[in-house]
Amino acid sequence: MRAAQRNGEDVAGLTATRLTALLTAFRPGDDMLGVSELSRRTGVPKSSVHRLVGHLVAQGLLDRENGAVRLGLKLFEIGQLATQQRGLVDAARPYLADLREATRNTVHLAVLEGTEVVYLDIVRGPDAPNLPSRIGGRFPAHATAVGKAILAFSPDSVLEKVIATGLPRIGPRTITAPGLLRRSLAKVRADGLAHDREESRVGVVCVASPLLDGDGRPRAGISISGWSNRVRPGRVAPAVRTTALTLSRTLS
Template identity: 75%
Template sequence: MCPADRNDSDASTAARLAALLTTFSPGDDALGVSELARRTGLPKSSVHRLTGHLVTQGLLERSGTGVRLALKLFEIGQLAVRQRGLVDAARPYLEDLREATRNTVHLAVLEGTEVVYLDILRGPDAPALPSRVGGRFPAHATAVGKAILAFSPQSTVDAVLAAGLPRVSERTVTAPGILHRQLARVREEGLAYDREESGLGVVCAASPLRGADGTARAALSLSGWTNRLRLDRVAPAVRTAALALSRTLP
Protein backbone atom coordinates (compact mmCIF):
# COMPACT_ATOMS: atom_id res chain seq x y z
CA MET A 1 0.00 0.00 0.00
CA CYS A 2 1.41 3.38 -1.01
CA PRO A 3 1.44 6.25 1.56
CA ALA A 4 -1.46 8.02 -0.14
CA ASP A 5 -3.63 4.90 0.00
CA ARG A 6 -2.70 4.32 3.63
CA ASN A 7 -3.63 7.90 4.52
CA ASP A 8 -7.00 7.53 2.80
CA SER A 9 -7.61 4.29 4.65
CA ASP A 10 -6.72 5.85 8.01
CA ALA A 11 -9.01 8.81 7.36
CA SER A 12 -11.86 6.49 6.39
CA THR A 13 -11.44 4.40 9.54
CA ALA A 14 -11.30 7.50 11.73
CA ALA A 15 -14.46 8.85 10.10
CA ARG A 16 -16.32 5.59 10.71
CA LEU A 17 -15.21 5.41 14.33
CA ALA A 18 -16.32 9.01 14.85
CA ALA A 19 -19.67 8.24 13.20
CA LEU A 20 -20.27 5.38 15.61
CA LEU A 21 -19.40 7.39 18.71
CA THR A 22 -21.39 10.46 17.73
CA THR A 23 -24.52 8.63 16.62
CA PHE A 24 -25.63 8.18 20.24
CA SER A 25 -28.30 10.69 21.25
CA PRO A 26 -29.48 11.97 24.64
CA GLY A 27 -31.62 9.27 26.23
CA ASP A 28 -29.94 6.42 24.37
CA ASP A 29 -28.63 3.57 26.45
CA ALA A 30 -27.45 0.50 24.61
CA LEU A 31 -27.74 0.29 20.82
CA GLY A 32 -27.48 -2.89 18.81
CA VAL A 33 -25.51 -3.49 15.64
CA SER A 34 -28.58 -3.15 13.42
CA GLU A 35 -29.56 0.23 14.90
CA LEU A 36 -25.99 1.54 14.70
CA ALA A 37 -25.79 0.44 11.09
CA ARG A 38 -29.10 2.13 10.32
CA ARG A 39 -28.05 5.42 11.91
CA THR A 40 -24.56 5.58 10.46
CA GLY A 41 -25.20 3.99 7.06
CA LEU A 42 -22.31 1.58 7.64
CA PRO A 43 -22.49 -2.13 6.81
CA LYS A 44 -23.37 -4.34 9.77
CA SER A 45 -20.09 -6.23 9.37
CA SER A 46 -18.13 -3.00 9.70
CA VAL A 47 -20.19 -1.90 12.71
CA HIS A 48 -19.57 -5.25 14.41
CA ARG A 49 -15.82 -5.07 13.80
CA LEU A 50 -15.38 -1.41 14.75
CA THR A 51 -17.50 -1.59 17.89
CA GLY A 52 -15.34 -4.51 18.95
CA HIS A 53 -12.25 -2.31 18.68
CA LEU A 54 -13.96 0.52 20.59
CA VAL A 55 -14.97 -1.89 23.36
CA THR A 56 -11.39 -3.15 23.60
CA GLN A 57 -10.15 0.43 23.96
CA GLY A 58 -12.71 1.20 26.64
CA LEU A 59 -14.65 3.79 24.63
CA LEU A 60 -17.75 1.60 24.40
CA GLU A 61 -19.00 -1.06 26.78
CA ARG A 62 -21.25 -4.00 26.18
CA SER A 63 -24.76 -4.03 27.62
CA GLY A 64 -26.87 -7.06 26.79
CA THR A 65 -26.85 -7.50 23.03
CA GLY A 66 -25.81 -3.89 22.39
CA VAL A 67 -23.14 -1.37 23.29
CA ARG A 68 -23.23 1.98 25.06
CA LEU A 69 -20.86 4.87 25.61
CA ALA A 70 -18.27 4.11 28.29
CA LEU A 71 -17.18 6.32 31.16
CA LYS A 72 -13.75 6.67 29.58
CA LEU A 73 -15.32 9.11 27.12
CA PHE A 74 -16.47 11.25 30.03
CA GLU A 75 -12.95 11.21 31.45
CA ILE A 76 -11.55 12.31 28.10
CA GLY A 77 -14.15 15.06 27.90
CA GLN A 78 -13.04 16.43 31.25
CA LEU A 79 -9.56 16.86 29.80
CA ALA A 80 -10.88 19.09 27.03
CA VAL A 81 -9.94 22.21 28.94
CA ARG A 82 -10.08 24.66 26.05
CA GLN A 83 -13.22 26.24 27.49
CA ARG A 84 -12.79 25.22 31.14
CA GLY A 85 -11.42 28.59 32.18
CA LEU A 86 -14.34 30.32 30.52
CA VAL A 87 -16.87 28.18 32.38
CA ASP A 88 -15.19 28.83 35.72
CA ALA A 89 -15.00 32.58 35.07
CA ALA A 90 -18.63 32.76 33.95
CA ARG A 91 -20.19 30.70 36.74
CA PRO A 92 -20.56 33.54 39.32
CA TYR A 93 -22.26 35.77 36.72
CA LEU A 94 -24.59 32.96 35.69
CA GLU A 95 -25.44 32.25 39.31
CA ASP A 96 -26.24 35.91 39.95
CA LEU A 97 -28.56 36.07 36.94
CA ARG A 98 -30.37 32.91 37.95
CA GLU A 99 -30.77 34.06 41.55
CA ALA A 100 -32.07 37.47 40.48
CA THR A 101 -34.59 36.14 37.96
CA ARG A 102 -35.26 32.49 38.94
CA ASN A 103 -34.93 31.65 35.25
CA THR A 104 -32.48 29.53 33.27
CA VAL A 105 -29.10 30.85 32.17
CA HIS A 106 -26.84 29.47 29.44
CA LEU A 107 -23.22 29.86 28.42
CA ALA A 108 -22.49 28.84 24.84
CA VAL A 109 -19.87 28.99 22.10
CA LEU A 110 -20.18 28.69 18.35
CA GLU A 111 -18.84 25.63 16.59
CA GLY A 112 -19.50 25.50 12.88
CA THR A 113 -23.13 26.46 12.32
CA GLU A 114 -24.30 25.43 15.79
CA VAL A 115 -23.94 26.63 19.33
CA VAL A 116 -22.55 24.26 21.95
CA TYR A 117 -23.70 24.77 25.52
CA LEU A 118 -20.81 24.87 27.99
CA ASP A 119 -22.82 25.54 31.13
CA ILE A 120 -26.50 25.69 32.09
CA LEU A 121 -28.02 26.73 35.38
CA ARG A 122 -31.72 25.94 35.44
CA GLY A 123 -34.08 28.28 37.24
CA PRO A 124 -37.04 27.13 39.35
CA ASP A 125 -39.49 29.33 37.45
CA ALA A 126 -38.23 28.43 33.97
CA PRO A 127 -39.67 25.96 31.45
CA ALA A 128 -38.06 22.57 30.89
CA LEU A 129 -35.75 23.33 27.98
CA PRO A 130 -34.20 20.76 25.63
CA SER A 131 -30.74 22.32 25.98
CA ARG A 132 -28.06 20.35 27.83
CA VAL A 133 -24.39 20.83 28.63
CA GLY A 134 -22.47 19.62 25.59
CA GLY A 135 -25.60 19.78 23.47
CA ARG A 136 -25.93 21.63 20.19
CA PHE A 137 -28.56 23.82 18.57
CA PRO A 138 -28.71 25.69 15.24
CA ALA A 139 -27.11 29.08 15.84
CA HIS A 140 -29.65 31.09 13.86
CA ALA A 141 -32.51 29.80 16.03
CA THR A 142 -31.02 30.87 19.37
CA ALA A 143 -30.31 34.17 21.07
CA VAL A 144 -26.81 33.04 22.04
CA GLY A 145 -26.13 32.06 18.45
CA LYS A 146 -27.24 35.39 17.07
CA ALA A 147 -25.27 37.24 19.77
CA ILE A 148 -22.10 35.44 18.67
CA LEU A 149 -22.76 35.70 14.93
CA ALA A 150 -23.29 39.46 15.15
CA PHE A 151 -19.71 39.87 16.35
CA SER A 152 -18.10 37.17 14.21
CA PRO A 153 -16.23 37.48 10.89
CA GLN A 154 -18.47 37.73 7.84
CA SER A 155 -17.12 34.38 6.66
CA THR A 156 -18.66 32.75 9.74
CA VAL A 157 -22.07 34.27 9.00
CA ASP A 158 -21.75 33.27 5.34
CA ALA A 159 -21.07 29.65 6.38
CA VAL A 160 -24.26 29.60 8.47
CA LEU A 161 -26.30 31.02 5.60
CA ALA A 162 -24.75 28.60 3.09
CA ALA A 163 -25.73 25.66 5.28
CA GLY A 164 -29.35 26.81 5.24
CA LEU A 165 -31.58 28.09 8.02
CA PRO A 166 -33.71 25.12 9.08
CA ARG A 167 -36.99 25.76 10.82
CA VAL A 168 -36.89 24.68 14.46
CA SER A 169 -40.26 26.17 15.46
CA GLU A 170 -42.95 27.94 13.47
CA ARG A 171 -41.33 31.26 14.44
CA THR A 172 -37.74 30.42 13.51
CA VAL A 173 -36.13 32.98 11.19
CA THR A 174 -35.41 31.18 7.93
CA ALA A 175 -34.95 34.18 5.61
CA PRO A 176 -31.34 35.38 5.22
CA GLY A 177 -32.43 39.01 4.86
CA ILE A 178 -34.29 38.99 8.16
CA LEU A 179 -31.36 37.34 9.92
CA HIS A 180 -28.99 39.99 8.52
CA ARG A 181 -31.25 42.74 9.88
CA GLN A 182 -31.42 41.06 13.27
CA LEU A 183 -27.64 40.76 13.45
CA ALA A 184 -27.24 44.43 12.55
CA ARG A 185 -29.50 45.36 15.45
CA VAL A 186 -27.56 43.09 17.79
CA ARG A 187 -24.39 44.96 16.84
CA GLU A 188 -26.10 48.23 17.75
CA GLU A 189 -27.62 47.10 21.05
CA GLY A 190 -25.29 44.36 22.24
CA LEU A 191 -28.34 42.18 22.78
CA ALA A 192 -29.92 39.33 20.84
CA TYR A 193 -33.37 37.85 21.30
CA ASP A 194 -35.12 34.56 20.72
CA ARG A 195 -38.86 35.13 20.63
CA GLU A 196 -40.17 31.59 20.46
CA GLU A 197 -37.75 30.84 17.60
CA SER A 198 -36.16 27.83 19.31
CA GLY A 199 -39.40 26.62 20.84
CA LEU A 200 -42.95 27.87 21.31
CA GLY A 201 -43.67 29.45 24.65
CA VAL A 202 -40.02 30.30 25.36
CA VAL A 203 -38.21 33.63 25.02
CA CYS A 204 -34.58 34.47 25.60
CA ALA A 205 -32.18 37.43 25.79
CA ALA A 206 -28.45 37.00 25.15
CA SER A 207 -25.33 39.11 25.00
CA PRO A 208 -21.88 38.29 23.60
CA LEU A 209 -18.65 37.82 25.50
CA ARG A 210 -16.18 39.76 23.37
CA GLY A 211 -12.42 39.57 23.26
CA ALA A 212 -9.97 42.45 22.97
CA ASP A 213 -10.34 42.40 19.18
CA GLY A 214 -14.10 42.88 19.46
CA THR A 215 -15.08 39.46 18.17
CA ALA A 216 -17.36 37.21 20.19
CA ARG A 217 -15.79 34.34 22.09
CA ALA A 218 -19.05 33.11 23.56
CA ALA A 219 -22.42 34.39 24.76
CA LEU A 220 -24.56 34.13 27.86
CA SER A 221 -28.35 34.16 27.94
CA LEU A 222 -31.44 34.12 30.12
CA SER A 223 -34.50 32.06 29.12
CA GLY A 224 -38.04 31.82 30.45
CA TRP A 225 -41.73 31.53 29.68
CA THR A 226 -43.13 33.96 27.13
CA ASN A 227 -45.92 35.05 29.45
CA ARG A 228 -43.68 35.46 32.51
CA LEU A 229 -40.30 36.78 31.39
CA ARG A 230 -40.25 40.46 30.44
CA LEU A 231 -37.33 40.71 28.04
CA ASP A 232 -37.23 44.49 28.27
CA ARG A 233 -36.69 44.22 32.02
CA VAL A 234 -34.07 41.45 32.12
CA ALA A 235 -32.10 42.28 28.96
CA PRO A 236 -30.09 45.13 30.58
CA ALA A 237 -28.95 42.75 33.34
CA VAL A 238 -27.86 40.18 30.76
CA ARG A 239 -25.89 42.79 28.85
CA THR A 240 -24.28 44.15 32.03
CA ALA A 241 -23.21 40.65 33.09
CA ALA A 242 -21.73 39.95 29.66
CA LEU A 243 -19.81 43.23 29.61
CA ALA A 244 -18.45 42.66 33.12
CA LEU A 245 -17.42 39.10 32.33
CA SER A 246 -15.80 40.14 29.05
CA ARG A 247 -13.50 42.49 30.98
CA THR A 248 -12.18 39.59 33.06
CA LEU A 249 -11.28 37.38 30.10
CA PRO A 250 -7.67 37.29 28.90
Protein backbone atom coordinates in the same frame (compact mmCIF):
# COMPACT_ATOMS: atom_id res chain seq x y z
CA MET B 1 -0.12 11.32 -5.40
CA ARG B 2 0.01 7.62 -6.21
CA ALA B 3 -3.24 5.68 -6.43
CA ALA B 4 -2.32 3.36 -3.54
CA GLN B 5 -1.62 6.33 -1.25
CA ARG B 6 -4.82 8.06 -2.30
CA ASN B 7 -6.87 4.89 -1.75
CA GLY B 8 -5.30 4.44 1.67
CA GLU B 9 -6.26 7.97 2.66
CA ASP B 10 -9.82 7.39 1.41
CA VAL B 11 -10.14 4.24 3.54
CA ALA B 12 -8.73 6.03 6.60
CA GLY B 13 -11.15 8.89 6.10
CA LEU B 14 -14.10 6.52 5.77
CA THR B 15 -13.07 4.66 8.92
CA ALA B 16 -12.74 7.89 10.89
CA THR B 17 -16.16 9.02 9.67
CA ARG B 18 -17.74 5.74 10.71
CA LEU B 19 -16.07 5.76 14.14
CA THR B 20 -17.36 9.27 14.72
CA ALA B 21 -20.85 8.26 13.61
CA LEU B 22 -20.88 5.37 16.08
CA LEU B 23 -19.80 7.51 19.03
CA THR B 24 -22.28 10.27 18.21
CA ALA B 25 -25.17 7.84 17.63
CA PHE B 26 -25.87 7.86 21.38
CA ARG B 27 -28.63 10.26 22.40
CA PRO B 28 -29.69 11.71 25.76
CA GLY B 29 -31.28 8.94 27.79
CA ASP B 30 -29.49 6.12 25.96
CA ASP B 31 -27.65 3.63 28.12
CA MET B 32 -26.88 0.53 26.10
CA LEU B 33 -27.17 0.15 22.32
CA GLY B 34 -26.84 -3.02 20.29
CA VAL B 35 -25.09 -3.53 16.97
CA SER B 36 -28.37 -3.60 15.05
CA GLU B 37 -29.51 -0.26 16.50
CA LEU B 38 -26.14 1.36 15.89
CA SER B 39 -26.27 0.16 12.30
CA ARG B 40 -29.78 1.55 11.89
CA ARG B 41 -28.87 4.95 13.32
CA THR B 42 -25.61 5.38 11.43
CA GLY B 43 -26.27 3.58 8.15
CA VAL B 44 -23.06 1.60 8.64
CA PRO B 45 -23.36 -2.13 7.75
CA LYS B 46 -23.72 -4.42 10.75
CA SER B 47 -20.54 -6.31 9.91
CA SER B 48 -18.58 -3.05 9.93
CA VAL B 49 -20.29 -1.87 13.14
CA HIS B 50 -19.31 -5.12 14.86
CA ARG B 51 -15.67 -4.72 13.80
CA LEU B 52 -15.40 -1.02 14.69
CA VAL B 53 -17.14 -1.52 18.02
CA GLY B 54 -14.47 -4.07 18.88
CA HIS B 55 -11.75 -1.47 18.28
CA LEU B 56 -13.59 1.16 20.36
CA VAL B 57 -14.09 -1.29 23.23
CA ALA B 58 -10.40 -2.20 23.15
CA GLN B 59 -9.48 1.49 23.47
CA GLY B 60 -11.91 2.12 26.33
CA LEU B 61 -14.13 4.43 24.31
CA LEU B 62 -17.04 1.98 24.59
CA ASP B 63 -17.90 -0.55 27.29
CA ARG B 64 -19.50 -3.87 26.35
CA GLU B 65 -22.12 -5.68 28.42
CA ASN B 66 -24.50 -8.49 27.44
CA GLY B 67 -24.02 -7.98 23.72
CA ALA B 68 -24.63 -4.22 23.82
CA VAL B 69 -22.33 -1.23 24.39
CA ARG B 70 -22.38 2.06 26.26
CA LEU B 71 -20.11 5.10 26.08
CA GLY B 72 -16.89 4.48 28.01
CA LEU B 73 -15.34 6.53 30.77
CA LYS B 74 -12.37 7.27 28.52
CA LEU B 75 -14.62 9.70 26.62
CA PHE B 76 -15.38 11.51 29.89
CA GLU B 77 -11.66 11.73 30.62
CA ILE B 78 -10.98 13.16 27.18
CA GLY B 79 -13.74 15.72 27.65
CA GLN B 80 -12.19 16.89 30.89
CA LEU B 81 -8.99 17.69 29.01
CA ALA B 82 -10.72 20.53 27.18
CA THR B 83 -9.08 22.88 29.67
CA GLN B 84 -9.78 26.13 27.87
CA GLN B 85 -13.52 25.60 27.88
CA ARG B 86 -13.38 24.14 31.41
CA GLY B 87 -11.73 27.34 32.61
CA LEU B 88 -14.44 29.36 30.91
CA VAL B 89 -17.18 27.32 32.56
CA ASP B 90 -15.58 27.59 36.00
CA ALA B 91 -15.15 31.35 35.69
CA ALA B 92 -18.67 31.86 34.40
CA ARG B 93 -20.55 29.63 36.85
CA PRO B 94 -20.97 32.24 39.69
CA TYR B 95 -22.21 34.84 37.20
CA LEU B 96 -24.65 32.39 35.64
CA ALA B 97 -25.96 31.45 39.08
CA ASP B 98 -26.49 35.10 40.01
CA LEU B 99 -28.31 35.74 36.75
CA ARG B 100 -30.54 32.73 37.36
CA GLU B 101 -31.37 33.96 40.85
CA ALA B 102 -32.15 37.44 39.56
CA THR B 103 -34.46 36.25 36.77
CA ARG B 104 -35.57 32.78 37.98
CA ASN B 105 -35.11 31.57 34.41
CA THR B 106 -32.70 29.18 32.74
CA VAL B 107 -29.26 30.57 31.91
CA HIS B 108 -27.08 29.18 29.10
CA LEU B 109 -23.38 29.51 28.35
CA ALA B 110 -22.52 28.54 24.78
CA VAL B 111 -19.79 28.79 22.17
CA LEU B 112 -19.99 28.73 18.39
CA GLU B 113 -18.63 25.70 16.57
CA GLY B 114 -19.13 25.74 12.84
CA THR B 115 -22.73 26.74 12.21
CA GLU B 116 -24.04 25.59 15.59
CA VAL B 117 -23.81 26.63 19.20
CA VAL B 118 -22.54 24.11 21.74
CA TYR B 119 -23.85 24.50 25.28
CA LEU B 120 -21.02 24.45 27.83
CA ASP B 121 -23.15 25.05 30.90
CA ILE B 122 -26.82 25.36 31.79
CA VAL B 123 -28.23 26.63 35.08
CA ARG B 124 -31.91 25.82 35.08
CA GLY B 125 -34.40 28.19 36.66
CA PRO B 126 -37.48 27.24 38.70
CA ASP B 127 -39.86 29.25 36.54
CA ALA B 128 -38.41 28.23 33.17
CA PRO B 129 -39.80 25.77 30.61
CA ASN B 130 -38.30 22.31 30.21
CA LEU B 131 -35.99 23.11 27.33
CA PRO B 132 -34.39 20.52 25.03
CA SER B 133 -30.96 22.10 25.48
CA ARG B 134 -28.34 20.06 27.35
CA ILE B 135 -24.70 20.46 28.27
CA GLY B 136 -22.69 19.34 25.27
CA GLY B 137 -25.74 19.64 23.05
CA ARG B 138 -25.91 21.59 19.81
CA PHE B 139 -28.42 23.88 18.15
CA PRO B 140 -28.40 25.86 14.88
CA ALA B 141 -26.86 29.24 15.66
CA HIS B 142 -29.26 31.28 13.54
CA ALA B 143 -32.27 30.00 15.54
CA THR B 144 -31.01 30.95 19.01
CA ALA B 145 -30.46 34.24 20.79
CA VAL B 146 -27.05 33.12 22.06
CA GLY B 147 -26.06 32.05 18.56
CA LYS B 148 -27.05 35.38 17.07
CA ALA B 149 -25.21 37.22 19.86
CA ILE B 150 -22.01 35.44 18.85
CA LEU B 151 -22.59 35.65 15.09
CA ALA B 152 -23.14 39.40 15.26
CA PHE B 153 -19.54 39.94 16.40
CA SER B 154 -17.96 37.17 14.34
CA PRO B 155 -16.06 37.70 11.05
CA ASP B 156 -18.20 37.98 7.91
CA SER B 157 -16.86 34.63 6.71
CA VAL B 158 -18.47 32.89 9.69
CA LEU B 159 -21.89 34.36 8.92
CA GLU B 160 -21.54 33.53 5.23
CA LYS B 161 -20.82 29.91 6.12
CA VAL B 162 -23.97 29.78 8.25
CA ILE B 163 -26.05 31.23 5.42
CA ALA B 164 -24.48 28.93 2.82
CA THR B 165 -25.24 25.89 4.96
CA GLY B 166 -28.89 26.90 5.06
CA LEU B 167 -31.25 28.51 7.54
CA PRO B 168 -33.76 25.77 8.38
CA ARG B 169 -36.94 26.64 10.24
CA ILE B 170 -36.69 25.33 13.80
CA GLY B 171 -39.48 27.24 15.54
CA PRO B 172 -42.53 29.15 14.28
CA ARG B 173 -40.59 32.41 13.94
CA THR B 174 -37.12 31.23 12.92
CA ILE B 175 -35.35 33.69 10.64
CA THR B 176 -34.85 31.84 7.36
CA ALA B 177 -34.11 34.76 5.00
CA PRO B 178 -30.42 35.76 4.71
CA GLY B 179 -31.20 39.46 4.34
CA LEU B 180 -33.41 39.49 7.41
CA LEU B 181 -30.76 37.66 9.43
CA ARG B 182 -28.12 40.20 8.41
CA ARG B 183 -30.36 43.10 9.47
CA SER B 184 -31.12 41.37 12.75
CA LEU B 185 -27.42 40.89 13.48
CA ALA B 186 -26.69 44.54 12.68
CA LYS B 187 -29.12 45.51 15.43
CA VAL B 188 -27.45 43.03 17.79
CA ARG B 189 -24.09 44.70 17.14
CA ALA B 190 -25.58 48.07 17.92
CA ASP B 191 -27.39 46.98 21.11
CA GLY B 192 -25.13 44.22 22.39
CA LEU B 193 -28.25 42.12 22.85
CA ALA B 194 -29.89 39.38 20.79
CA HIS B 195 -33.44 38.07 21.06
CA ASP B 196 -35.20 34.82 20.29
CA ARG B 197 -38.95 35.33 20.08
CA GLU B 198 -40.25 31.81 19.52
CA GLU B 199 -37.54 31.24 16.92
CA SER B 200 -36.29 28.04 18.56
CA ARG B 201 -39.48 26.77 20.20
CA VAL B 202 -43.16 27.67 20.57
CA GLY B 203 -43.85 29.77 23.65
CA VAL B 204 -40.20 30.38 24.53
CA VAL B 205 -38.29 33.66 24.44
CA CYS B 206 -34.58 34.25 25.06
CA VAL B 207 -32.30 37.23 25.56
CA ALA B 208 -28.54 36.89 24.98
CA SER B 209 -25.33 38.89 24.98
CA PRO B 210 -21.81 38.01 23.80
CA LEU B 211 -18.68 37.54 25.88
CA LEU B 212 -16.00 39.49 24.02
CA ASP B 213 -12.23 39.37 24.39
CA GLY B 214 -9.98 42.42 24.53
CA ASP B 215 -10.05 42.77 20.74
CA GLY B 216 -13.85 42.64 20.55
CA ARG B 217 -13.98 39.08 19.24
CA PRO B 218 -16.68 36.78 20.60
CA ARG B 219 -15.44 34.08 22.92
CA ALA B 220 -18.87 32.79 23.95
CA GLY B 221 -22.37 34.00 24.74
CA ILE B 222 -24.81 33.86 27.63
CA SER B 223 -28.60 33.86 27.51
CA ILE B 224 -31.68 33.47 29.63
CA SER B 225 -34.73 31.55 28.44
CA GLY B 226 -38.29 31.54 29.72
CA TRP B 227 -41.96 31.40 28.84
CA SER B 228 -43.13 34.16 26.51
CA ASN B 229 -46.11 34.93 28.75
CA ARG B 230 -43.91 35.35 31.83
CA VAL B 231 -40.64 36.89 30.67
CA ARG B 232 -40.50 40.56 29.71
CA PRO B 233 -37.36 40.85 27.55
CA GLY B 234 -37.06 44.57 28.22
CA ARG B 235 -36.86 43.94 31.95
CA VAL B 236 -34.31 41.14 31.92
CA ALA B 237 -32.13 42.45 29.08
CA PRO B 238 -30.14 44.90 31.28
CA ALA B 239 -29.23 42.06 33.67
CA VAL B 240 -28.07 39.88 30.78
CA ARG B 241 -26.02 42.68 29.25
CA THR B 242 -24.45 43.69 32.57
CA THR B 243 -23.52 40.09 33.34
CA ALA B 244 -21.93 39.64 29.91
CA LEU B 245 -19.90 42.85 30.20
CA THR B 246 -18.72 42.03 33.71
CA LEU B 247 -17.77 38.48 32.80
CA SER B 248 -16.00 39.66 29.64
CA ARG B 249 -13.83 41.98 31.74
CA THR B 250 -13.13 39.15 34.20
CA LEU B 251 -12.05 36.78 31.44
CA SER B 252 -9.85 39.43 29.83
